[in-house]
Amino acid sequence: MNRKSVTIALCAMWLLMVAVVAFAPAGESADAAALKQGSTGSLVRTVQTKLKNWGYYTGTVDGVYGAKTVAAVQYFQRKNGLTADGIVGSATAAKLGISLSSSGASGYSSSDEYLLARCVYAEARGEPYTGQVAVAAVILNRVRSSSFPNTISGVIYQSGAFTCVSDGQINLTPNETAKKAVRDAMSGWDPTGGCLYYYNPATATSKWIWSREVHLTIGSHSFCV
């Protein structure tokens, strides 16, 4: 496996999410996590296949969410005690046994996002919200920097990089706040203005870290380059 190509893909991904996120004609439907009438693609195909196998759907499996698919979804929802709105949101998706994220397109964005959320939760759960976004941003700044590993997992698991990795706290389940903070950082928010390090002045033991130029302080963390 050519790691660089993954790296480049990741870099491209950041560039997209951060600098460009996306190029779509204005007025594009935005509520994309849910599938509804008009949706197309492999996920719709999966929904149709499942409904057909279970006898809810009689149309063709064509990947187009048309009126027949809506009717089948409503039928499925009524049978399963869900609101029969004909839209596959998270609850219906769960009952169908599909994950709206498993498009088969790319697993890395979700799994890396979750790993990042775990690190943020373990490192900064007691910090103000903006301080949590800042910790996520520092990790992403390292991924983008040529002086650090080029993947989120590479940066997080680099030896000595984060205390939460050495003491095992990284394995705690992150809360919603940490996940939101990660989403913000991945969408371009960086309260640190490009910092690559942070430390807690009350507990930091490394002499070296004190020599870095501090850009700002948020909560109990000093952020530096």
Added chain:
Amino acid sequence: MDRAKKRVGVLTTMVLVLVLALVGMGVAWGVLGRRAEAETRGLEAKLENGYKQNYYQLVYNVGNLSAYLNKLTVASSPTLQMQLLGQISVESASAGAALSALTSVDDDARKTTKYINQVGDYCLRLQYALADGGQLGEAERDNILSLYTVIQEMERGLDKVKEQVDEGNFDFLGAEENNVFAQTVASFEAETVAYPALIYDGPFSDALEQAEPKGLIGEPITRQEAEEKVALYLPTSYTLSYEGELSGKIAAYRFSANTEHGRYYLDVTKVGGHLLTLIADSTPTDTIYTAEECSAYGLQYLEHIGVADMTPVWASNYNSVYYINYAHTEGDVICYSDLIVLKVSAETKTLVGVEARNYLMNHRAREMATPTVTEPEARAAITQNLSVDGVRLALIPTDGGGERLTYEIAGTTSDNRYFVYVDAATGKECKILRVIDSAQGQLLQ
């Protein structure tokens, strides 16, 4: 007498039991202890072997890098040059992974890591250029020679460690501070190593680190003036506290504001008093407003704060918050570098976030080139399997911080949605983005 005998008997039994118990415990202790010791040794061996594996990997990759760079200095056919450049970027990626497994953040192997990453990135860009019909010029050949000189030094340094590792005299795990490996890495970090400064069109280019904000127009302002600006940026009543300063490329005053919708953090730039970032910890639970309604609201907000000519280009809904991207529009060209992202609550249609760093770094008056390729020509340059639903001109950022005028062609195949970009000057297809569904809404890949 009998009683005394009995007592002696009981005593003897008790002593015997005690002795037996002690012996048993001792044996158990010994066995368990040895087992624990063996386990620890096993774990240590595993760790040590992991280090050694990475070490030998690094030596192997650096050796190959050295050989390929050397061959590149004499290769003259573009075909062979491209092959070597491709091999170099593969070796560099592998060397980078091995090096980061061997060093810690505190070891400060930043220059070494940067060099190894840059070698791969730079050679990959050269490969792209050759694939596009370009040639290696004088400057590129000089750079390759400097890169080769540095890699030779690294090769020699690693050789010193190799002697000890080969003879079994060096344990990474048991190594004291300033061991031979640490010293070697430290020597790569020394000022005397002549790392070339590489300016090229790639994500690890030195040009990116040197970039200065282009959109930071206006005069320096005081903290007082920045406070007054907050009234413009926060369309609600609030009580304000000063939170300190943000230094760096875009210096700013930071404030926090308590509002009825919760707490907001704002960064107002010291030059020009622009809004750099706004963050709120919002927790909407319901999606009431549509993306269209929220993006229209966002557009009004941008006009209100004095940012004109923006077009919403993408929106995604995450936890009942719309993340909406707005790009500057120059005539009929969308400028994707000049990007502002707004977060709007889908429950209350109120602003919960602003990120304008990209806009302030890139926005400026541009001399827009006229496309030499026509729209039908651009359409003809891409796959005919795409059913096209829109074409427009777009100025897109390149990896190294440059910009390129393109036709953006949106379309679908039976399975996927794509955006295909065709260079408006050369007519060559230059980038493809694919829309992917994820738990976080639609993303581009």
